[in-house]
Amino acid sequence: MEPSPKKARLGKLIRLCDRFTRTELDVICPVIKAENSVRVLYKLQEELLREAIENTGKEIGLTLQKIDWVSPPTMREIEGNLFIEFTGPQPKDEDDWNRFRERLESRLTNISKVKYILVDKVQDRSQIIPQPIISEFDFEMHKLKQCSEELENISEKSEERADLYIVADIMKSELEELTKNYTKFAVLSQNGKGKSYILNMLMLMTADNKEEYVENNKDVKVPKDFPDNTLLENLTETDRLKLPVVVKEFIKTVEDQKKDFKNVLQPVCNQLHYDTNIETSPNSRSSIGSYFSKRARFDIEPYILSQKEIERSYESTTKCVIHLRYGTLYQMKVDYFNDVDLRQQLFELFTKQDYSDNTNEHEDIKDKAQECLEARYDILTDKKFSETDMNKLRTYEDIPLSNEVLKFAGKTELYFGLGKNSTHDRLALQSALRKLTNPPEEDENKADEIKRRIAAVKQIVVYLPSKILHGGKEILEMPGTDNSDPIAMNFIRKALSEVNAVILITENGFKLCGKEVKDILFDSKFPQTYKNDPDSGKLMLLTYPEKNLKWQFGIGDKVKIQKLEQEGKKKRAEELKAVGKMLKKDSLSIAQEDDIFTSYLLPVLHTSILAQKGAEYEVITEYEDFLKHTGINNLIVHLDELVLSRQQSSFEEVKTQLSSFQKEINDAISTEDARKIVQMLSNKSYKIMYEEELTRRVEQLEIELRKKLKSMLSKDVESLVHDIFCTSVPIAAEKWNSAKKQVTSVGVYNPFFCGKNPRYKVCLFNILFDDVEKEKEKIFTKISCWINDLLDDYKNKAIEQYTKELNTLLINLGGEAIVSSGFVKEVIEQDLTYALSWYLGKKKRPFNMKTMEKFMDKSQKYSLKKIILEPNFNRNSLEESIINTTRDIEKCFMQVKINFILHLTKLHEERFKNLCGKLWIRNKSSRSWQQLVSHMKTISRESDRDNHKKTIDQLNRKMSASFN
Structure with a gap:
């Protein structure tokens, strides 16, 4: 063989x-x-x-x-x-x-x-x-989610492992906070410079594929899937999780949870229906790849956002801020202004007397703003604006909004797909969104109705299954800075004060962009914050030159595209110099330069290359020299890095918590004493009786903390703010006396703009509150110090109380009081500090300097509105309005104080509830006490100690895993 x-x-x-x-x-x-x-x-x-x-x-x-x-x-x-x-x-x-x-x-x-x-x-x-x-942020979130789920499973299987339950709760809490907290990017430019087009390209190339879309939405439930007579309060957590995000968020705002689910949702919900009439052009897909391979014209229907048209440009331009967020399902929420806001906006037309006091606007921009306002008046009232109307209306309340507008004013609309077909849901959402941007030409009656809605839209939030948005990002598409009315300009200014980064898109670079773009950016809060603290805001300057034939590249332009790197370096030096000039600085610091991202952006070229036929990695490899110079990949990475940098501290905090749980204490208490304590507490009747008394004593510390915090807010803060305001009132009165001669129209009192009407040089808000601006930090710092002192005092008393509890147990066992506060502190301080930090808050509504500043700003706007603006915004005597303002300045300041303290008190109640949730676990059991008892068990059993260390060590290794 x-x-x-x-x-x-x-x-x-x-x-x-x-x-x-x-x-x-x-x-x-x-x-x-x-x-x-x-x-x-x-x-x-x-x-x-x-x-x-x-x-x-x-x-x-x-x-x-x-x-x-x-x-x-x-x-x-x-x-x-x-x-x-x-x-x-x-x-x-x-x-x-x-x-x-x-x-x-x-x-x-x-x-x-x-x-x-x-x-x-x-x-x-x-x-x-x-x-x-x-995305590195996505990677960190994925690690956190995995570790949280693993720990939760372990802690559920063993009720004795309170220490692991606490770690799991920390991870879960951080995960929830991070999920709800967006890093906001505002996309800013003049009209017609390509904002919508670029965003459409980014959404298109990063969309979830058809299989992902169906898989990710297989469990989605829409209102019609629920049985009749289902009450909101009877919806299970599982039911709520399966709802579209816009529905889930809306029902949270319903105060009466005993209402019928379908009755609440029926008036606001619009299920997206696919219509073959809205199918994209068959040539739309095939033309994508030919731009690069054949130098053919790139012709594609807008992917999701409507794009500015050549004709009827006013009607087709974005009127409000559109918020773009990641969601596995195509969905949208639309909010409309209420009737009061609309009337106040339109009454701007009747307050026009003399705009020569406004030095910030060019004549053509003022004329365009007036034209836009008149167009909105015609649309919202169904009446043609005329100068003769100016003599008939005495107050904004007299403006006759049309009955059709009153039907939806102040309402919310929700749109969502079924998750069965990504193309159908996208095209249906695109059609719905288009109707809020660009009225159809073919049906004039329908066009009128759509125009009314467009003119009344306050905010649009769109959820898209595009990975450019995945990982904690929210992109805000803003109205253009030209061809916009005062309402749109107000949208822009407000957004710029709230975002974490501004993406400025220009055709030829920042240095050559329109003056009004620079003015609105550098007159906002954003650059001032950035100037003082570069890490608090990022500036991204993107040059989009592809409209110019010289900047259109094809497969034979390899040498040309490779030269872009040198061009980019030259361009960056010019851009930085131009930014420094706007900030009135001779040169930017290294930190400021590092926080300005500059790049050419060639989205058409990048998308066209990605549309080439062949094995995907081979296409990427073959055209790597092109792809790395389009700016797209750098932009995607930079967006992710910014998100990670903002949230890095949360991930580090989890790692710190894990490290603290790894520590074993061997000398403070003997294995025998630990075993005795565990045995005593294993007696169920004794444990129940003892822990009831312990709970009562610990609760008393909590009650005392609550009283002290409330007293601090109602008395100490009231006294502090009152004293500062008493100093500020005469300064504000003096500034007003100097400025009132420049007031030539009651338009400066328009309540909608809260004293910051962009059409006037005289800004009532700044005149009254500029001095307070200088004192804000002092107020907020003092409040923060008082809060931290009270929390530290509570923590020290809690450690002493738990030390006393352990020693009482040892004495009852016939032993000695040998447990030191240092031992207890080492075991529970890290987690107790973490629990107390939930009073200050993490990401969602934190009790920090930024939130207090928001409260002060909100209180100032509300008080100014109610005390000075609304009573004087009419066509009565301007002289009388000026006299009333002088009289009511002090009253306005005192109302600011009252409102500010009300906001703080309300947040205190909300945050204290969160704090209590972290101090207690499972059936009102003290979290710190359970941690101490769990630690006693670990000391008393060597095998438990080893298992504990092994589990935490594995999680530590996972959380420390890195790609770099």
Whole structure:
């Protein structure tokens, strides 16, 4: 018998990567979610991945030798590839490899959410290919979610593991706070410079694919899916989680939760219905790739946002701020101004007397603003504006809004798809959004109704399944800075005071952009904050020159595109100099320069390359020299880095908490004493009786803290603010006496603008409150110090109380009071400090300097409105209005004080409720006490100590995992 032939050994490696997917319009998506990434699975759950690869290899006769992660020095580690080495018989053909890939993908999908992998045979580890971008913030959130779920499962299985329950609660709380907290990016430019177009390109190329869309929305429930007579209060948490986000958020605002669910939702909900009449042009898709490959014209329908048209430009321009957020389902919320706001806005027309006092606007811009206001008046009242009307109306309340407008004024509308077909839902949402931006030409009657809605829209929030928004980002598409009425300009100013970063889009760079763009940006709060603290706000200057033929590149322009890097460096130097000039600084600091992002942006070129046919990674590799100069990938990475930098402290706090739980205390109390305490508390009747008394004593400390905080807010803060305001009133009165001669129209009193009407030089808000602005920091710092002192006092008393409790137990056992406050402090201080920090708050409505400033600003606006603006905003004597203002300045200040303290008190109640939620766990059990008892158990049992350390150590390693 002849010996069997020697089995051939596999001489090649297997390369395992994340696979690029293509979006609905057949464009390669450059981004992947962390939860879907095989690289992330390797970093966080290597053993799980190794087992899947090993078992899959065995099925075709391969034995796993090793897995290597390889990243060249020129790349970030996050971009590395996995290389798998097997031994075994050489697979016969490509079908075997396909079966291996399919089985591995299936296995990974079953054990995780990884489903897009690329498996190739390669000769060596130098054959590294590009992979989709992973947001580092998304990576950190994914780690936090995994660790939170793992700990929650462990703590639920063992009621004795209160320490692990506490860590799980910390992680869950941080996760919830981070999920609700957006980093806001405002996109600013003149009209017609490409804001909507660029955003459409970004949404298009980063969209979830069709399979993802269906998978992510398979459990979605819409109101019609619920049985009749379902009350809001009877909706389970599971039911609420399955609702579209806009519905879920809306029902939170309903005060009476005993109302019928469907009755509440029926008037506001609009399910998106696909209509074949709104299908995009068949040529729309095919033209995307031809721009780059054939230098053909790029012709594509708007992806989601309406774009400015050549004709009827006023009607087709964005009127309000559109908030773009990530959501797995296409959905939208629309809020309309109430009738009072609309009347106050339109009464601006009747207060026009002399605008020569306004030095901030060019004549043509003032004329355009007047034209826009008149157009809105015609639309909202169904009456043609005429000068003769000016003599008939005495107050804004006399403006006759049309009955059609009154039907929806002040209302909210919700739109959502079903999640079954991404194209149908997107086109239906696009159509609904278009009707809030651009009325149709074909149906004049319908056009009138839509025009009314457009003119009355206050805010639009759109949720889109596009990964550019995933990972805590909110992009605000703003009205253009020209061809806009005062209402739109007010939208812009308000948004600029609230965002974390401004993305300024220009055609030829910041230095050459329109004066009104620079004026509105640098007259807002944003640059002042940025000037004083660069880390508090980022400026992103994007030059979008693709409208110019010289800046349109094709497949034969490799040398030209490579020159852009040098052009970009020259452009950056000019941009920084121009920004410094606007900030009135000779030169910017290094920190300020670092916080200004400048880039050319070529979204058409980038999208067209991603639409090329062929294997996705091969397309990316072949045209890498083009893609790295379009600015798109840099923009995506920069947005993610900014989000991470804002939230990094939360992730670090979790790591610190984990580290503190790793510490074991060996000397403060003996194993025997710890065992005695545990045995005593294992007696159920004694434990219940003792802990009832302990709860009463600890609650008393909490009651005392609440009283002291409330007293501080009602007495100390009232006295502090009163004294400062008493000094500020005469200063405000003096400034008003100097400025009142320049007041030539009651338009400065328009309540809608809260004393900051952009059409007038005289700004009542600034005149009255400029001096308070200088004293704000003093007020807020003092309040913060008082709060921290009271919280520290509580913490020290709590530590002493728990020390006393442990010593009482030891004495009852016949022992000595040997437990020191230092021992108790080391065990519970970290978590007690964390619990107390929830009074100050994390991300959502924190009791910090920024929130107090918002409260002061809100109180100033409200008081100014009620005491001075509303009573004087009419066509009565201007002289009388001026006299009334002089008389009511002090009254206005005192009302600000009252409102400010009311806001603080209300927040105090809300935050104290959150604090109590962190001080107590499970059936009103003291969290710190359970932590101490759990620690006694750990000391008393060596095996528990080892298990405890092992569990926390594993979580620590996972939370510390990094790509860089």
